[in-house]
Amino acid sequence: MARFYEFDALLQKEGWLSPAFVGLDDEGNITYLSDQPYPNAALVEKIEGYVVPGFQNAHSHAFQYAMAGLAEHLPKGAASDDFWSWRNAMYDLALHTTPEQMKAIATMLYAEMLRHGYTSVAEFHYLHHDPDGNAYEDLAEMGHCLMQAAQDVGIRITLVPIYYQLGGFETPATPKQRRFLSQCPEEYMALLDATQKAASHYPLARVGMGIHSMRAVPPEYIVQLYQQPMALPRHIHIAEQQKEIDACLAQLKQRPVEWLLDHVELGTQDHLVHATHMDEQECDRLAASGAHVVLCPSTEGNLGDGLFPLKRYVQQGGHWSIGTDSHVGLNPHEELRWLDYGQRLHFERRNILCQREGDDSGEYAFFESLFSGRRAMGDMRTTCFSIGESFDAAIYDATHPLLACAPAARRLSTIVYALDAHALLGTMVQGVWRIREQRHPQQQQIRASFVRALSG
Numbered sequence: 001m002a003r004f005y006e007f008d009a010l011l012q013k014e015g016w017l018s019p020a021f022v023g024l025d026d027e028g029n030i031t032y033l034s035d036q037p038y039p040n041a042a043l044v045e046k047i048e049g050y051v052v053p054g055f056q057n058a059h060s061h062a063f064q065y066a067m068a069g070l071a072e073h074l075p076k077g078a079a080s081d082d083f084w085s086w087r088n089a090m091y092d093l094a095l096h097t098t099p100e101q102m103k104a105i106a107t108m109l110y111a112e113m114l115r116h117g118y119t120s121v122a123e124f125h126y127l128h129h130d131p132d133g134n135a136y137e138d139l140a141e142m143g144h145c146l147m148q149a150a151q152d153v154g155i156r157i158t159l160v161p162i163y164y165q166l167g168g169f170e171t172p173a174t175p176k177q178r179r180f181l182s183q184c185p186e187e188y189m190a191l192l193d194a195t196q197k198a199a200s201h202y203p204l205a206r207v208g209m210g211i212h213s214m215r216a217v218p219p220e221y222i223v224q225l226y227q228q229p230m231a232l233p234r235h236i237h238i239a240e241q242q243k244e245i246d247a248c249l250a251q252l253k254q255r256p257v258e259w260l261l262d263h264v265e266l267g268t269q270d271h272l273v274h275a276t277h278m279d280e281q282e283c284d285r286l287a288a289s290g291a292h293v294v295l296c297p298s299t300e301g302n303l304g305d306g307l308f309p310l311k312r313y314v315q316q317g318g319h320w321s322i323g324t325d326s327h328v329g330l331n332p333h334e335e336l337r338w339l340d341y342g343q344r345l346h347f348e349r350r351n352i353l354c355q356r357e358g359d360d361s362g363e364y365a366f367f368e369s370l371f372s373g374r375r376a377m378g379d380m381r382t383t384c385f386s387i388g389e390s391f392d393a394a395i396y397d398a399t400h401p402l403l404a405c406a407p408a409a410r411r412l413s414t415i416v417y418a419l420d421a422h423a424l425l426g427t428m429v430q431g432v433w434r435i436r437e438q439r440h441p442q443q444q445q446i447r448a449s450f451v452r453a454l455s456g
């Protein structure tokens with residue numbers, strides 16, 4: 001059924017449309033967008049809200065949500081802790097996650113993402129096989145669980161099946177990694193093909209391609225895969241931990257980002273996740289290549305990864321999006337603040353990501369993470385609400401005292417720096433309220449399934 005709304009304001013690239021009259025067709029696509037009332041005013045629902053495009057979550061491993069908060073203590077017998085012990089605990093979880101559990105975890109997680117204002121997620125998916133390491137009859141069995149979860153709660157998903165072959169540079173995979181593995185590029189292509197077929201059953205799903213990391217796939221196969229002519233977004237973890245840099249230098253005589261820049265043609269379809277440890281040359285070359293990075297500051301902080309050189313990268317024209325990775329945090333405002341504050345703390349300066357006089361930090365971070373995040377999804381749109389587009393939106397409460405008092409030019413910074421999901425009236429995907437007043441319509445059932453799946 002066609003619907004008509006009047007919002008206090010709606011964000012466009014040029015600024016805020018205010019008031020904003022929005023008409024939607026029964027598919028949730030925009031048919032009317034104007035600051036002038038719709039001719040038949042009787043049909044219009046008035047909402048005291050400020051509408052922005054939904055946040056893009058460009059990096060997720062859904063199953064890891066099951067251990068959020070459970071690894072914040074020193075392991076038995078250890079006097080200190082690092083990324084690698086966390087990874088061991090994560091492998092144990094991965095070994096035992098059934099398809100039913102995967103679906104229950106992802107359903108809860110994706111509903112929570114919607115509650116925080118995300119409308120799309122890129123799922124970096126490597127938990128492919130059964131607990132013994134054998135392929136499921138349908139290679140995309142676990143992928144189905146993820147796409148079904150996304151479809152059920154109403155978030156867009158770009159499923160990125162991941163090629164994972166080795167345990168480390170020239171090191172065979174360990175038994176704990178047996179659910180992740182493809183033995184060769186042909187096996188991976190069969191998985192990608194099965195995923196594409198599976199995705200055709202889910203209207204909210206797209207597909208990307210991905211390589212786990214430089215350490216998990218032999219270099220010649222990385223080159224081979226990047227030579228495939230594909231119009232899909234390409235994702236890869238890279239340079240997250242210093243130990244990886246050392247191993248890459250020992251094996252390939254180059255740093256990971258340097259090696260990738262020298263051996264494959266990177267461009268705007270590429271999304272390098274983390275890229276934490278780059279020297280200045282790698283940073284400048286990566287920015288110039290047109291590739292994007294995906295930064296996951298709450299997870300990177302939690303795992304003690306290090307600080308991405310964001311100031312330099314942005315000054316060189318580099319593009320970036322955000323992801324929640326292990327999901328220890330699910331709040332896009334927090335991701336954006338962490339990114340900025342890491343730089344402010346390091347350089348002892350404010351508004352570090354602004355390039356020119358008058359630039360606004362919140363506006364920059366919001367639009368950068370939106371457009372780069374969309375590309376990570378395989379969504380090439382550079383518009384911000386226009387006729388014919390699906391209405392995917394986060395709607396903030398215009399009566400919130402801080403928003404009610406902020407001038408339009410500072411509204412995005414007020415949202416990014418001073419507010420959280422609590423200031424959201426709700427989230428719409430395809431013109432449907434997926435969350436309203438902090439609740440998903442199936443919230444009770446989603447929470448109960450999650451608890452049942454994890455306490456069984």
Ligand SMILES: [Zn+2]
Nearest residue numbers: 061124237325
């Ligand atoms: Zn990751």
